[in-house]
Amino acid sequence: MMAATSPVRQLTASCHCKMVQYTLEIPLSELPLPVHICHCSICRYTHGTLCSFHTNLPENLRPEFRGSSTLNKLTAYRHVHAETERLFCSMCGCHVGDRFLDHAGEGSATASDKWVLATALFSEHGEDLFRIKMHCHTQFLIRGAGLHNFLPQVGDEALTISNSKHDDTQPSSKSQDDSIQPETDDAGNEVLRAECHCGGISFTFPRPTPSVRNDAYMSKFVSPKDSNKWLACLCVCGDCRLESGTLVTAWTFVPRALIEPPMPPLLGPYGKILKTFASSPGVLRGFCGTCGATALFVNNDRTPSLEQQVLDIPVGLLRAPEGILAEEWLTWRTGRLANFDDGKKFAPEFAQSLADGFRNWSTDRYGEILGFELY
CATH class of the missing domain: 2.170.150.70 (Metal Binding Protein, Guanine Nucleotide Exchange Factor; Chain A)
Known part of the structure; x- marks a missing residue:
């Protein structure tokens, strides 16, 4: 007898120009996906925004690109000492998300299948699909000023603040704000x-x-x-x-x-x-x-x-x-x-x-x- 298949929900996402389009097959048991708002200088200065909105995909889950949309339509950005490569649409500039890098062995790092995705690209963003849970890396903000001051809660749920150096939601880094x-x-x-x-x-x-x-x-x-x-x-x-x-x-x-x-x-x-x-x-x-x-x-x-x-x-x-x-x-x-x-x-x-x-x-x-x- 075949094992029962866990029910899933298909989510679709695309950038502005539609050159990047993908789907995710999410087990219902994983929903809603937790969203973290990152305030590190890398996110701010690579996006041109006050912060980023990301979710870590469950293990063994990755975006499935549709039609002519492939990884080749994305530009990868890696800075010195990067723990992830940041991917954005080569046509419209939309940030799609990050892939963690594997630094095992000598030589240059290789991209892994561990993804962090920008939730803003999905066609739906209801609380049943994505739940904003916390602000992270606010320690990089000069005088503590940032968007987290405007958003202490979403709905009735207070957002936590996580500034752990080893928080796995985003890699730690020295802030460009220091200079x-x-x-x-x-x-x-x-x-x-x-x-x-x-x-x-x-x-x-x-x-x-x-x-x-x-x-x-x-x-x-x-x-x-x-x-x-x-x-x-x-x-x-x-x-x-x-x-x-x-x-x-x-x-x-x-x-x-x-x-x-x-x-x-x-x-x-x-x-x-x-x-x-x-x-x-x-x-x-x-x-x-x-x-x-x-x-x-x-x-x-x-x-x-x-x-x-x-x-x-x-x-x-x-x-x-x-x-x-x-x-x-x-x-x-x-x-x-x-x-x-x-x-x-x-x-x-x-x-x-x-x-x-x-x-x-x-x-x-x-x-x-x-x-x-x-x-």
Whole structure:
């Protein structure tokens, strides 16, 4: 007599451009899969986000690529002393997940079949399938500032914080934040650097200048609370989710003319490794072709003229000495999440909990909830 087969649930996942598509056959006994939110500098600077959302696959389970989608459609990134290789779509830059490396023996490490997947790519993210359980590696955050401050719980369940050096959810590492220092330009003006993990994309921008503050259009992106700061927001739209591989992205908005080295209107060529992807009509996204970090966003709606063009810059790449939230440079819109309805449709408990937590954080920290129009 044949042994009874354990019932399974098939899950489907894909990146934004659909060049990477796969399925997972998950035994029902393994559901919901636990999700950890990682705040290490490697995740932040390879994704261009404040954190990553990953699940460790059960042993002997791996993604099954569909149709023409294969591992060859992914770019693998390995940094010095890496314990995993990070895989992202070569076309749109979406981070798919990691494979642990086998360092046995001499010579270069080989990829194993132990996978950690980004849960943002799945077509469904209900609590019956994925359960966000904890924040990890918050010890890498300068002054303890990070998205975990906005998300102490999901639904009624408090999230734990795990900072064990040997936590098997993500490899431990020395933080790139350790080397962050204040910077100035040749004239002695303060500038803030945005840089991906591999350093292939690196640029600076200053505080709002008089010409920006006096411009009818560009001044809309200057903080109404402090004219020396830029605006920032959290976005939970599907396009950002499937381009970054995370459930939430953070953006600030800076006129292209202020960026150094100078950046062309259509982003490329810029350096040697910036790649671009048109995620929708009139929208161009830039990402690092080496480490996969989301780097830039250009929208025709924010280009009244080339001189006034405003670019979206991911806060996850900013190297602010005060921490990843860059509060000395940015005023956060805490009253609402950008594209909240889209995010709530995909992951309802997460989106609502983040929106509530963001407002609570703002009230506790600043004594008010900040709501203003961005575009």
